[in-house]
Amino acid sequence: FFQVEVKKGGDSFTVVAQASGKEVVVEAEDTIANALERIGIRVQVSCEQGICGTCLTNVLEGTPDHRDEYQTDEEKAANEQITICCSRSLTPRLVLDL
Numbered sequence: 001f002f003q004v005e006v007k008k009g010g011d012s013f014t015v016v017a018q019a020s021g022k023e024v025v026v027e028a029e030d031t032i033a034n035a036l037e038r039i040g041i042r043v044q045v046s047c048e049q050g051i052c053g054t055c056l057t058n059v060l061e062g063t064p065d066h067r068d069e070y071q072t073d074e075e076k077a078a079n080e081q082i083t084i085c086c087s088r089s090l091t092p093r094l095v096l097d098l
């Protein structure tokens, strides 16, 4: 039988907010934006569905698991920015410029 890949959630990973010197674990059903808010880092979100680009954040290290519709395929492949409202990480650690 078929196993359908679920696009929501995924493995947990650690997000490092480089400029703030803080880090937080993003659990399977959590979002990066919510996890950062919990440790007191203010982030801008609007649509929370990967459409508007409000939450776009620079990536310093690690490989994003892009789940948005905002960035082009070329931008996603460059792995320089991530929509933190919905995207996740393919690497155990994702370092952001926040």
Ligand code: FES
Residues within 6 Å of the ligand: 044, 045, 046, 047, 048, 049, 050, 051, 052, 053, 054, 055, 056, 068, 070, 083, 084, 085, 086
């Ligand atoms: Fe709209 Fe993240 S808040 S893309």
